[in-house]
Amino acid sequence: MTKSSISRGYQVLKTALQYGLDDLIPSNVAPWYLKLLRHSLFWIRNQHKDKPAGERLKLALQQLGPIYIKLGQMLSTRRDLLNDEWAMQLAMLQDKxxxxxxxxxxxxxxxxxxxxxxxxxxxxxxxxxxxxxxxxxxxxxxxxxxxxxxxxxxxxNIEAQIHADLQLMKKLANIVDSLLGSDNRLRAPEVIADYRHTILGELxxxxxxxxxxxxxxxxxxxxxxxxxxxxxxxxxxxxxxxxxIYGIPVSDIDALNAQGTDLKLLAERGVQVFFTQVFRDNFFHADMHPGNIFVSTEQPDNPQYIGLDCGIMGSLTKEDQRYLAENFLAFFNRDYQRIAQLYIESGWVTDSTDKYAFEQAIKQVCEPMFNKPLSEISFGLLLLELFKTAREFEIVVQPQLVLLEKTLLYIEGLGRQLYPQLDLWQTAKPFLEQWMDEQIGVKHMFNQIKQQLPSWADKIPELPELVYDNLKLGKSLLTQQQKLLDKYLIHQRKLHKSNFLLITSAILLICGTILFNQQVTLSGACACIILGAAVWLMGWRSRPKNRTL
The missing domain is CATH 3.30.200.20 (Phosphorylase Kinase; domain 1)
Structure with missing residues (x-):
């Protein structure tokens, strides 16, 4: 470990102690080395005892700098791992x-x-x-x-700093994982591995x-x-x-209003852009916070977004895309049984999950949404509630879905800020229905055939020759199989004959032995034994020499 790594490690440790993060681990489960550190660094004490744990963690990450702030921002989206108080505090982190x-x-x-x-x-x-x-x-x-x-x-020198911090984070994550036990849901090493992949991509x-x-x-x-x-x-x-580019920051509502921007259309286009990226292109901007989005000043009545900072992009597997679209539509149709089934089919929950209990838990989360006007339904909050349910049912939330959830929260938050009456479903549902039709409907089948036509056209001239070659090959294979079958039948007949003679000889030998022992008729006994030996010799000699075909 280099001198700078030791120095950075001490700085992180000092900050953790100053904000009382060590107090989060109860004394009865704290390992000996943590207790030793507490006593060794007795002059560093918790200076924020009056603040709740989540706020102390936020302040500590903020003091440690940009890399730790970004980690906190990422953790704030993991409502499946953290409780509400911690997640809300981390969501307040500002990367200034x-x-x-x-x-x-x-x-x-x-x-x-x-x-x-x-x-x-x-x-x-x-x-x-x-x-x-x-x-x-x-x-x-x-x-x-x-x-x-x-x-x-x-x-x-940002690379050296980030690599040093990541190495330290990995070690701390392993310690936290060992302290919490193998069945903990935080899975700190996995969280740091996901973060490492994201942050290194930005370098x-x-x-x-x-x-x-x-x-x-x-x-x-x-x-x-x-x-x-x-x-x-x-x-x-x-x-x-x-x-x-020259534009207005999307969060500057006053400036947008001053130039007469159609905020309703702008909000709806934000939703359309999001779903287009996710479902049409399967390539979505995963860091669409207000600092990365501007609005063009050229046509206020036909407003256009300007997107910056494409360092973090996300994509889904085809299966996750389809399951996600079906989940959205099932929610709109209040089909909670289908939502539960989709979670199991996608592998997000295990087969051993109590499907009925899971369905009821989802219903409890979703049903209150339908007691409000559609325009008041928050898709982002719904996802957060579902992620909270994930903690109870041990749902394995994939990193790409976390990126998606974070992006949807950004988009919905911007949309409601621009136009509070935004009806997310009225905007999204037609797009989703059309996409599903393109994926599994008649249109999808037609498109698949259309895509294959050039390949088929290339193969059609070769078709007669291919058919002839295949028929010729098939005939040859049938001939070979028939020969093998004939050999097998001959082999079995010989084997059957041999087995019959051997069994007969065994019976004669047994009978002769019994007669001989009973001394009923020695001549009959000897005859049976001699005849049995002769039959056995015939049977043995008639056995097939080669037992393989």
């Missing part, structure tokens, strides 16, 4: 990070470009436009065309650039969503260059 020096940013950019900034860009501004936990953004003009662009560059700006290009292609000519163009030839692992 001071910017780093613009001259240092210039050096990092020139290292990534392997050229002076002035050779490719004009008007580079060392004052950043925005700063986040992993990267910050600077404006410039492309020298070749004069186009307005932004340069997103990773923070210096590669080449990957983010590829994601943005793919998402832009998916929504080419869309009136609902615009993705800025990416200058891929200028991108690298630590630098991303893209078109600069």
């Amino acid at each position: 990070v001071p910017s780093f020096d613009g001259k240092l940013a210039r050096q990092e950019i020139e290292t990534a470009l392997q050229a002076p900034i002035e050779s490719l860009f004009d008007n580079f501004d060392e004052q950043p436009l925005a700063s986040a936990s992993i990267a910050q953004v600077h404006s410039a003009n492309l020298k070749s065309t004069g186009a307005d662009v932004v340069l997103k560059v990773l923070r210096p 590669d700006l080449n990957k983010e650039a590829a994601n943005a290009i793919k998402l832009k292609q998916n929504f080419a000519d869309s009136e609902a969503l615009y993705i800025p163009a990416v200058y891929q030839d200028l991108c690298s692992q630590r630098l991303m260059v893209m078109e600069r």
Whole structure:
């Protein structure tokens, strides 16, 4: 372990003790080394005894910095693992990070470009436009065309810091897992493994650039969503260059109202964009918080979203897509039995689950939703309640579904902020019904045939020859099988004859032995024994020599 790792470990430990996180582990189950630490670091005491546990955890993560804040934000969506109080506190974490020096940013950019900034860009501004936990953004003009662009560059040495923190998190997760026992639902090592995959993906700006290009292609000519163009030839692992956009932050309701934005249409389009990404494209933006979404100023009566930061993208398996769509529709139709069955079929709960009890638990969560107007039904809250039910029935929530749930909460929250009367179902249900029809209906069957036609057309000219070759092969196989069958029957006849003679000889020998022992007639006994021996010899010699076919 390096000196920096030891220093970071001490800082994390000190922060945990200052916020009393060690008190969350009862003394009767605390291991000896934790008790030893408590006594060894006696000068570090809980300074926040008046605050509840969830708030103390939030403040501790906030003090530890961006990487731990992001971990807390991810955990806040895991209502299947955490209780409400903890999840609500973690959801309040704000990732506000001071910017780093613009001259240092210039050096990092020139290292990534392997050229002076002035050779490719004009008007580079060392004052950043925005700063986040992993990267910050600077404006410039492309020298070749004069186009307005932004340069997103990773923070210096951020990789080393993240890897050190992840290594420490992994060790802490293993300790927590051993303390809680093998049957705990938190599964801390798995949570950290999921987080590791997500955070490391954000360290590669080449990957983010590829994601943005793919998402832009998916929504080419869309009136609902615009993705800025990416200058891929200028991108690298630590630098991303893209078109600069001008829009209104989606959370700035006053500015949107001032320009006369159709907020109802904007809210509905948010829902449509979400379901299109999930079900049509199976490639969805999984970090759509307000800081990553703007609204174009060009057509307020026909508003268009502008999406940024494609570092975290999600996708589902075809099975999860279908089960999710059926779950949504079953909920709308109040078919709780079908919801329970879908959870079991999808493998989200085990076959041993009490299906009736599970159905009743789902009904208890969902039914109150129908006592309200449809416009007041919160899809996001419904998912959170279902995730709480997951704790009771030990549902294994897949990481991709957690990303989906987080994204849906963002979208629904934005939609209701923009237009509180948003009717999520009226917007989503037709899309889902159409998608289901395309997946399992007549339209799906027609599309499958349509897709296979070019392949079939290529094979049709070869069909007569293929049929002839197959018939010829079939005839050859039948001939071989007939020969094998004939050999088998001959073998069985010989074996049957041999077995008959051997059994007869055994009977004669037994009879001769009995007569001989009883001394009834020695000549008859000897005759039986001699005859039996002769028959046995005949039977043995008549046995098939080769026992295999």
